[in-house]
Amino acid sequence: MVNILEVDGVEKKYPGVIANQGVSLHVREGSIHAIIGENGAGKSTLMKILYGLVRPDAGVIKVFDREVSLKSPQDAIALGIGMVHQHFKLADNATVLENVILGSEPSRFGFAIKFEEARKKLVEIAHTYQLDIDPDESISNLGVGERQRVEIAKVLFRGAKILILDEPTAVLVPQEVSELFTNLRELVNKGLTVLFISHKLDEVLAIADEITIMRQGTTVASRKPHDTNKKELAELMVGGELPRPKAGAQNISSKSILTIKGASYSRADGREILRGVNLDLHGGEILGLAGVEGNGQSELIELIMGLMRPSSGTVEVLGLNTVTTPTRDIRNAGVGYIPQDRQRDGLLMSAPLWENRILGHQFSQPMAKGIWVNKGSAAEDSKRVVAEFDVRTPGVNVLASALSGGNQQKFIVGRELSGDPHLIIAAQPTRGVDVGAQAIIWEQLMKARTRGAGILLISADLEELFSLSDRIAVIYGGSIVSILNPSTTTAEDLGLAMTGAISA
Amino acid sequence: MTKSRIFWGTLAPVAAILSSLIFVYIILTIRGVNPIDIFAEMVSYGFQPRNLVSELNQTIAYYMAGVAAAIGFKMLLFNIGIDGQYRMGAFFGAVVGAAVNLPPILHVTLIIITAMLAGGLWAAIAGYLKVRRGISEVISNIMLNFIAAAIIAFLLSEDLLGTLPEGSQNLQTRKIPLSGQMPTIKAFNGEIYSFLFVAIAVGIAYWVMLNKTVFGFNLRATGLSFRAARSSGVNAPGMIFITTILSGAIAGLVGIGTLLSDTHSYSMAFPAGYAFTGLALALLGRNHPVGIFFAAFLWSFLERTAPVLEFEGVPPEITIVMQGTIVLSIVVAYELVARVNLRQQQRAVGKVNAEASSLKESQ
Numbered sequence: 071m072v073n074i075l076e077v078d079g080v081e082k083k084y085p086g087v088i089a090n091q092g093v094s095l096h097v098r099e100g101s102i103h104a105i106i107g108e109n110g111a112g113k114s115t116l117m118k119i120l121y122g123l124v125r126p127d128a129g130v131i132k133v134f135d136r137e138v139s140l141k142s143p144q145d146a147i148a149l150g151i152g153m154v155h156q157h158f159k160l161a162d163n164a165t166v167l168e169n170v171i172l173g174s175e176p177s178r179f180g181f182a183i184k185f186e187e188a189r190k191k192l193v194e195i196a197h198t199y200q201l202d203i204d205p206d207e208s209i210s211n212l213g214v215g216e217r218q219r220v221e222i223a224k225v226l227f228r229g230a231k232i233l234i235l236d237e238p239t240a241v242l243v244p245q246e247v248s249e250l251f252t253n254l255r256e257l258v259n260k261g262l263t264v265l266f267i268s269h270k271l272d273e274v275l276a277i278a279d280e281i282t283i284m285r286q287g288t289t290v291a292s293r294k295p296h297d298t299n300k301k302e303l304a305e306l307m308v309g310g311e312l313p314r315p316k317a318g319a320q321n322i323s324s325k326s327i328l329t330i331k332g333a334s335y336s337r338a339d340g341r342e343i344l345r346g347v348n349l350d351l352h353g354g355e356i357l358g359l360a361g362v363e364g365n366g367q368s369e370l371i372e373l374i375m376g377l378m379r380p381s382s383g384t385v386e387v388l389g390l391n392t393v394t395t396p397t398r399d400i401r402n403a404g405v406g407y408i409p410q411d412r413q414r415d416g417l418l419m420s421a422p423l424w425e426n427r428i429l430g431h432q433f434s435q436p437m438a439k440g441i442w443v444n445k446g447s448a449a450e451d452s453k454r455v456v457a458e459f460d461v462r463t464p465g466v467n468v469l470a471s472a473l474s475g476g477n478q479q480k481f482i483v484g485r486e487l488s489g490d491p492h493l494i495i496a497a498q499p500t501r502g503v504d505v506g507a508q509a510i511i512w513e514q515l516m517k518a519r520t521r522g523a524g525i526l527l528i529s530a531d532l533e534e535l536f537s538l539s540d541r542i543a544v545i546y547g548g549s550i551v552s553i554l555n556p557s558t559t560t561a562e563d564l565g566l567a568m569t570g571a572i573s574a
Numbered sequence: 575m576t577k578s579r580i581f582w583g584t585l586a587p588v589a590a591i592l593s594s595l596i597f598v599y600i601i602l603t604i605r606g607v608n609p610i611d612i613f614a615e616m617v618s619y620g621f622q623p624r625n626l627v628s629e630l631n632q633t634i635a636y637y638m639a640g641v642a643a644a645i646g647f648k649m650l651l652f653n654i655g656i657d658g659q660y661r662m663g664a665f666f667g668a669v670v671g672a673a674v675n676l677p678p679i680l681h682v683t684l685i686i687i688t689a690m691l692a693g694g695l696w697a698a699i700a701g702y703l704k705v706r707r708g709i710s711e712v713i714s715n716i717m718l719n720f721i722a723a724a725i726i727a728f729l730l731s732e733d734l735l736g737t738l739p740e741g742s743q744n745l746q747t748r749k750i751p752l753s754g755q756m757p758t759i760k761a762f763n764g765e766i767y768s769f770l771f772v773a774i775a776v777g778i779a780y781w782v783m784l785n786k787t788v789f790g791f792n793l794r795a796t797g798l799s800f801r802a803a804r805s806s807g808v809n810a811p812g813m814i815f816i817t818t819i820l821s822g823a824i825a826g827l828v829g830i831g832t833l834l835s836d837t838h839s840y841s842m843a844f845p846a847g848y849a850f851t852g853l854a855l856a857l858l859g860r861n862h863p864v865g866i867f868f869a870a871f872l873w874s875f876l877e878r879t880a881p882v883l884e885f886e887g888v889p890p891e892i893t894i895v896m897q898g899t900i901v902l903s904i905v906v907a908y909e910l911v912a913r914v915n916l917r918q919q920q921r922a923v924g925k926v927n928a929e930a931s932s933l934k935e936s937q
Contacts, residue, residue: 398807415805418798430806438788464922472919
């Protein structure tokens with residue numbers, strides 16, 4: 071097989087920062103080529119270069135053995151390079167077909183869209199590559215996995231031969247990941263090439279034909295999955311031993327800090343999201359909550375935080391009834407909340423870090439002094455968080471939006487763990503963060519547990535659930551279907567419970 | 575940090591005003607007049623003491639409208655209802671002021687509080703509709719502006735609250751007695767409304783509230799991200815409602831300087847159009863009390879000096895073109911400055927990242 075894409079000595083410098091240097095990449099036609107690396111290792115820059123969004127300062131890019139210069143995504147598309155972004159760019163209230171053709175509509179005289187022709191082509195693509203999509207379904211009715219398939223179809227519709235997938239599994243649940251992998255396999259079987267960016271080692275080992283590892287802006291090695299293992303890959307990525315959390319001594323108190331009794335919740339349209347959930351969390355315990363996304367986890371979190379009211383049942387946090395207690399009092403009682411959507415729920419993106427340190431703590435000392443905001447202690451404590459959690463920032467006056475995702479998350483975790491909360495709601499605490507940040511976050515959560523805090527850990531990362539949790543509750547269809555012991559349960563058992571195949 | 579913040583903060587408005595000057599320069603040149611002469615004429619006319627006083631008095635009203643709009647902007651509210659709120663404030667301030675007899679300071683205070691209450695309560699309607707019914711405040715406020723004008727016109731009839739003084743065609747409220755009037759400061763051959771001090775106090779209070787108090791933090795947080803504020807424990811819908819009322823209360827003060835120091839009664843001659851001006855000034859002044867003040871002065875200055883253009887045979891509407899281009903370019907300029915600023919910060923973050931990585935490497 072020939073190399074469909076060759077990158078040699080590519081370099082991209084920003085003032086003061088080397089984003090890419092000496093990057094080399096050889097991608098064989100008809101293969102799945104994974105690129106792994108920590109956040110900030112230069113993966114995104116490389117992909118932007120390949121998609122024509124960023125122009126390299128030096129280096130050679132060859133597509134089909136021909137040297138090319140990519141000035142814009144149009145150039146990339148013309149050469150058969152397509153990009154499936156991590157955050158989908160789909161219009162919610164339009165159909166699948168409309169979204170697929172948007173921007174490259176086949177038209178008569180430049181204005182009359184040839185819908186039938188487009189539909190035929192889309193159906194053909196869906197059939198050839200076995201993508202399960204319905205051209206007439208509205209995007210708003212689709213789940214995340216289906217939306218991703220639409221994005222893939224969109225790229226194929228434009229004639230892509232090389233597909234770049236930017237962290238495609240970050241938004242997917244295990245079942246959807248395996249569907250995606252089946253789809254990707256089908257694509258390469260039909261002769262297409264896939265560039266797969268990730269930092270999930272298991273997935274990369276499972277799907278890739280070849281793995282290129284990036285670190286500090288450069289490509290450090292390439293491996294075949296059968297010649298390597300997770301440990302080696304992780305070491306290549308971080309350039310050293312991978313820190314692992316040690317399960318500390320169990321110190322579970324008899325006091326229950328979170329008690330959920332028969333909590334149900336129905337949406338305004340009558341759809342039942344939660345059905346009689348019973349949960350009990352003690353101090354010094356990490357209770358994992360596993361489940362396929364959309365089975366009521368988000369609603370359960372909102373009930374606990376007093377952001378929503380249950381239709382029936384009770385939720386008690388640190389002795390407070392969350393139905394009658396406003397969120398600020400729940401927080402003040404000593405609850406840390408790491409939301410799953412950090413940018414929308416956890417940060418004021420266009421505010422400096424020190425103001426973000428106040429967020430959620432503005433109703434009590436030391437962030438507030440009576441009616442006044444205490445800027446001094448906010449700035450000071452932000453510096454502590456930055457140091458303790460290794461947040462990479464030049465200072466605390468930097469806007470939250472200037473930080474990378476992993477550093478934003480470290481800051482949020484640091485903030486939510488300050489003041490030694492009794493209860494911590496940690497939703498996807500390490501989603502989308504690199505291995506180094508993950509290790510820090512895990513370590514700090516374990517530390518909080520050791521000191522006696524109770525942690526509700528909502529996660530889609532099974533490794534995370536297994537290495538941190540004392541117990542794992544599985545939620546399915548809005549009910550807790552089983553409570554598992556992580557030391558005696560296999561991932562397979564958990565998977566079955568999560569899909570509703572077994573129940574307690 | 576503060577130095578660079580002031581630099582970035584002033585860069586955009588200065589750039590916007592410059593680009594608008596260039597635009598007007600071109601227009602004037604095309605008309606065959608010497609732009610430099612005209613600009614010089616406008617400046618010398620505008621800075622004549624007598625004109626300065628009248629500009630300053632107009633600045634007070636614009637300033638209140640600008641601060642009212644700015645509070646709304648901080649919450650992502652587009653308070654186009656300033657017009658109606660200002661009318662309600664001035665009208666009820668005048669009515670209550672004329673109806674009572676109190677010691678001077680108390681009397682004036684009562685009028686000011688009444689005006690704020692009237693403006694705030696009128697805005698509360700739009701706030702309620704937004705928070706409880708999801709109706710855009712732009713739509714409801716435009717309607718409320720018309721309704722406010724109609725209600726006042728109705729109440730101003732002679733058999734209700736209005737009078738028609740002899741020799742006047744203009745229905746108005748009864749005169750506020752001397753104890754309810756505010757003195758003027760005699761300076762520069764003119765009389766400056768002492769309401770200026772109230773306006774300055776409102777500006778300071780606005781800044782302190784917004785930047786130093788927990789309430790202000792919650793307000794800004796809700797404006798920056800409704801969901802993040804809610805998750806942090808802020809009653810976000812409540813904050814939107816309260817902010818609407820605050821904005822309306824300040825808008826209620828727009829006409830009070832004129833009312834207490836000049837006309838002493840409300841009439842249909844009170845001008846309209848404060849909403850658009852207020853929004854433009856908040857934009858130009860970057861929601862900052864000092865910035866809004868300069869913007870308000872610039873607006874008054876341009877309006878006062880417009881007749882100069884007429885002497886030179888140039889249509890005075892050029893000032894409106896100038897105001898328009900300033901607003902237009904300010905939006906572009908702020909966006910550019912914000913992007914450059916963010917890019918700079920990201921670069922700084924990238925540097926730290928690179929250093930941290932190489933440090934890790936060397937260990």
